[in-house]
Amino acid sequence: MPKLETRAINTDLTASDDETRTVSGTAVVFNRDSEDLGGFIEQVDPHAFDDVDLRDVFMLFNHDYDSVLCRTIANTLELTLDDAGLHFKASLPDTSIGHDTYENVRNGNIQGCSFGFTVNEDKWDTSSTVYRRDILKIGELYEITLTPIPAYKDTDVSVAQRFIKQKTSDLDKLKSELELMTI
Structure with a gap:
């Protein structure tokens, strides 16, 4: 089973000016180098999502499934792909986490996005x-x-930071395997 990975970026999050609690932004960018992620940099290919089923994707706060904000099958999260990346439009719920998140986006306290995924080919x-x-x-x-x-910077105005969460032991193992391949 592929390992779940996460990345975070700073994005042009926007909040509606009405009472709908709608936020939008970019969750994944294509053809952009990450910062150094502990001995490597990476980039997401524009065709990486070509066969990915986007019908049941959650929007969370800080990767916490106890803090669900919306979901594509509930029609509260809309995802769209273009040549630049994966974009979203979300209607936040009428809950305390929904109100707090909306206000933090509106005030500029929350400016980043992340995504949780598996990799089939790299x-x-x-x-x-x-x-x-x-x-x-x-x-x-x-x-x-x-x-x-968000932990890593990018120079694009709509995307400024990304991060990887990976156990140190997994990263050390990967580095060891790569070193063996180069010997």
Whole structure:
């Protein structure tokens, strides 16, 4: 079973000016290098989502399934793909987490997004000191997340930060395997 991975980006999150509690932004960007993610950088291919089923995706707060904000099958989350990335429009619920999240987006306290996914196909280049990973095919997209603390910067105005959550031991194992491949 592929390992669940997450990434975060800073994005142009916007909040509606009416009482609908609608937020929108970009959850995944294509053809943009990440910052150094602990010995490697990566990029998501524009065709990585070509065969991904987007019919049942959650929007969460901070990857917490106890903080569900909306969901595509409930028609409260709309996802669209274009050449730049995966975009969303979300109607936040009339709950305390929905109100708090909406106000934090509106006030600029929450500016980042993240996504939880599996990888079916990737390509590694280990020819330099900082390895490069190209994500060619996403297996499943489980969730997108609104988050106040994205960790990696990008120069694009609509995307400014991304992060990877991976256990140190898993990363060390990967580095060891890559070192063995280069010997």
